Amino acid sequence: MKISNKQQLDEVQAFELIFRKYYVRLCGFANKFIANTAEAEEIVQEVFLNIWAKKDQLTLNNEIKPYLFKSVQNLCFNFIEHQKVIDNYYSVIEVVYKNQKEDFDTYESVLFTEFQTKVNEAIGSLPEECRKIFRMSREDGLKYAEIADKLGLSVKTVETQMSRALSKLKTELKDYLCILIIGLFLNN
Amino acid sequence: MEETINETLLNRFLDKDTSKEENEVILRWVSDSEENRIEFRKFHRAYHMSKLRFSKSQIDVDEAWDKLNHLLPKAKPQHKLIDLDILRKVAASVLLVVAGGLGSLWMSGYFSGQQQSAIVELKTLKGEKSQVILADGSHVWLNSQTVLKYDALDPRKTTLDGEAFFEVKKDKTHPFEVITASGMKVIVTGTKFNLRSFAGDPFVETTLEEGTVEIEGTDNKQLAQLEPGQQAQYNIEENNTSVKNVSPELYSLWKNNELRFTDISFTELVPRIERWYGVTISIDNNRKNNDRFTMTIKTESLRELLNMMQLTSKFNYEIKGEQVKINF
Numbered sequence: 001m002k003i004s005n006k007q008q009l010d011e012v013q014a015f016e017l018i019f020r021k022y023y024v025r026l027c028g029f030a031n032k033f034i035a036n037t038a039e040a041e042e043i044v045q046e047v048f049l050n051i052w053a054k055k056d057q058l059t060l061n062n063e064i065k066p067y068l069f070k071s072v073q074n075l076c077f078n079f080i081e082h083q084k085v086i087d088n089y090y091s092v093i094e095v096v097y098k099n100q101k102e103d104f105d106t107y108e109s110v111l112f113t114e115f116q117t118k119v120n121e122a123i124g125s126l127p128e129e130c131r132k133i134f135r136m137s138r139e140d141g142l143k144y145a146e147i148a149d150k151l152g153l154s155v156k157t158v159e160t161q162m163s164r165a166l167s168k169l170k171t172e173l174k175d176y177l178c179i180l181i182i183g184l185f186l187n188n
Numbered sequence: 189m190e191e192t193i194n195e196t197l198l199n200r201f202l203d204k205d206t207s208k209e210e211n212e213v214i215l216r217w218v219s220d221s222e223e224n225r226i227e228f229r230k231f232h233r234a235y236h237m238s239k240l241r242f243s244k245s246q247i248d249v250d251e252a253w254d255k256l257n258h259l260l261p262k263a264k265p266q267h268k269l270i271d272l273d274i275l276r277k278v279a280a281s282v283l284l285v286v287a288g289g290l291g292s293l294w295m296s297g298y299f300s301g302q303q304q305s306a307i308v309e310l311k312t313l314k315g316e317k318s319q320v321i322l323a324d325g326s327h328v329w330l331n332s333q334t335v336l337k338y339d340a341l342d343p344r345k346t347t348l349d350g351e352a353f354f355e356v357k358k359d360k361t362h363p364f365e366v367i368t369a370s371g372m373k374v375i376v377t378g379t380k381f382n383l384r385s386f387a388g389d390p391f392v393e394t395t396l397e398e399g400t401v402e403i404e405g406t407d408n409k410q411l412a413q414l415e416p417g418q419q420a421q422y423n424i425e426e427n428n429t430s431v432k433n434v435s436p437e438l439y440s441l442w443k444n445n446e447l448r449f450t451d452i453s454f455t456e457l458v459p460r461i462e463r464w465y466g467v468t469i470s471i472d473n474n475r476k477n478n479d480r481f482t483m484t485i486k487t488e489s490l491r492e493l494l495n496m497m498q499l500t501s502k503f504n505y506e507i508k509g510e511q512v513k514i515n516f
Contacts, residue, residue, distance in 0.1 A: 045259075
């Protein structure tokens with residue numbers, strides 16, 4: 001049905017603005033816990049549907065941010081609660097993150113460019129082969145087997161190089177890592 | 189328990205490439221101490237962060253918005269006359285327009301030459317209603333899909349396409365005129381009346397509640413003079429008018445957020461429901477439905493209304509967006 005009254009039009013516009021601003025970030029946030037992009041999107045969609053249903057009690061502006069992240073986190077843990085029975089991957093995630101407070105407010109305080117420079121520096125400081133493999137995985141989205149195939153290496157080697165890269169990254173970015181990962185999602 | 193964990197294993201774990209048994213090892217390790225969990229979180233952060241850019245590129249926000257937007261339960265067009273915060277002054281000394289309701293308000297003012305005029309156009313969309321107080325103090329309620337135009341400098345000369353209820357301020361020296369698209373004119377001095385003149389309708393219907401109105405045809409000849417409680421049906425094609433006695437309040441109920449029918453046929457009902465709900469109804473007319481309906485609609489949804497009607501009348505319906513199919 002067409003929306004044809006002004007008040008509702010304004011509501012939809014405000015809602016769309018919030019959606020567009022936070023959707024990708026929330027998906028990234030959800031994906032951290034549930035490691036499944038499609039599911040993460042489902043969860044975030046559900047959160048927005050709930051918000052629409054409760055829009056009369058909420059203000060559709062930036063103040064809604066903590067509520068958004070909290071809702072996404074709650075739904076993620078519902079998902080994990082059910083999934084851990086079939087997949088003990090989620091048992092680990094639950095043990096590590098349950099009762100863990102995520103500081104959503106810091107998400108926005110990330111100085112994006114500075115952070116990104118750090119990430120690039122860290123990646124740049126990796127040994128050449130390691131860097132190449134890392135970029136093929138993270139920037140081109142290739143699977144380890146594909147990388148191994150392309151570079152004529154064993155999958156095992158690719159795996160080792162990847163974990164080495166992450167380990168290095170972890171050390172290099174240690175000060176920045178406490179700040180939100182989601183910072184990467186800011187703007188572009 | 190192990191103090192440290194192989195980071196290659198952690199990486200594979202996060203890639204979801206580990207076996208159940210390997211996951212058990214990790215589970216034991218993280219359950220072991222907060223230090224281990226901190227270690228895990230650090231590694232997980234690096235892992236997640238490095239992946240973000242790629243996973244971000246996998247997400248299509250436009251597509252996601254479209255998907256969500258379709259799922260949002262949207263309120264049906266409302267029929268309340270809610271005061272809007274649209275208050276606009278056009279030629280402030282001359283006119284103050286209060287556009288009420290959910291109707292949209294378009295105003296196009298222009299001034300030409302010596303003879304100044306400012307045509308104001310008020311328009312309501314499907315399912316919307318609005319009301320306006322003209323500069324002379326006359327009050328006009330607009331039903332949905334209605335256009336009312338008037339000259340801001342002479343608000344007692346109006347044109348109407350659609351349906352409106354007029355409560356005209358008394359001014360014997362300045363008659364109030366409503367010209368319909370057909371050329372038929374209603375001339376009043378101070379009355380309450382409902383005028384229904386939708387483009388495409390064969391009739392223009394004028395229902396008088398209070399005062400007197402004159403109906404003029406295309407040739408400016410007086411066709412009828414109505415008394416309160418009378419309704420004139422102007423036949424556009426024949427340029428003539430027939431007058432009958434009615435309960436006038438029934439015809440202006442739409443403005444009160446209530447729609448009432450007394451002993452009305454299905455066919456008569458259809459255009460009213462269409463306008464009330466902002467839908468298009470098509471009737472599969474294999475058989476005739478001779479049922480008559482008496483009812484009052486307030487806040488019922490179209491579905492509720494049709495279900496209610498099905499209690500006394502045999503028909504099927506299908507609602508697809510703004511299209512409603514009915515077959516008997």
